Structure formats: structure tokens, C-alpha cells
Amino acid sequence: MNMASIQRKCTVCGCTDLVPMKFAELTGEPGVFLEPKVDSFACVKCGHMEFFAKEAEIRNSIIQNDIRVETEQKRSAAEKELAEAKAELEKAESIVNDETQEFKAIKAAQERISVLKARIKELETFLR
16 A cells, blocks of 8 residues: 555545644653654644554554464464364274274374374464
């Protein structure tokens, strides 16, 4: 989004003739000011001060939101995979414990159990 293309206007009188004004945030310490997190403007018509978020602050907010959404999606996918791995592990363990199964099936199930336990451990670590 190009902030220069946005038409700013006074919220009191609707005038679009706004001039940039210096505005610093007080820190509570005498003579110490912070760089403002907003751009400030004064309305030429009525003198009302308007404050607009800086483009960099908006961009950072969007980036942080994108990161949060991506993290939530990864977490959701990991939780789903964990549930599936646990269900598959339970099936493989039942094959190993079933005395009527052939040796070949039991051996394959034991190998799968090792792989599943390692993956479950990875997923649980990720989800902590």
C-alpha cells in the first residue's frame, strides 16, 4: 500500500489541507522526548491536530500479523499430524501385540512404531 496515495482529511471539518507538524512523545523525564510512532498534521482550516500511523508501523504490523497467521497454520498442521501419527502408532502397536499376526507383519509394524515415535517426539517438541 502506498501511503502517499491516501487522501488525509480533518475529522472535524473535513478539510483536506493538512500540514505536517512536529509532535514528540513525552517520556516523563524533563527534556527527553521519544520519536513519535505517528505522523502528525494540523488542519489549515480549523487547527485540529490529526495523527496517522507511520507507513513503517503499518507495514510492521502487517508483517507481524502474517507471521502470527503462518505460525498458527503450522501449529494447526502439526497438531493434526500428531493426532494422525498417534492413531497410526496405536494400530501398529495392536499388530505387534496380536499373536495371530505373521512375523513379517509384526516386523514391519515394529519398524513403523520406531519411525512414528520419533516423529511424535518431534511434533510434541515443536508444539511446546
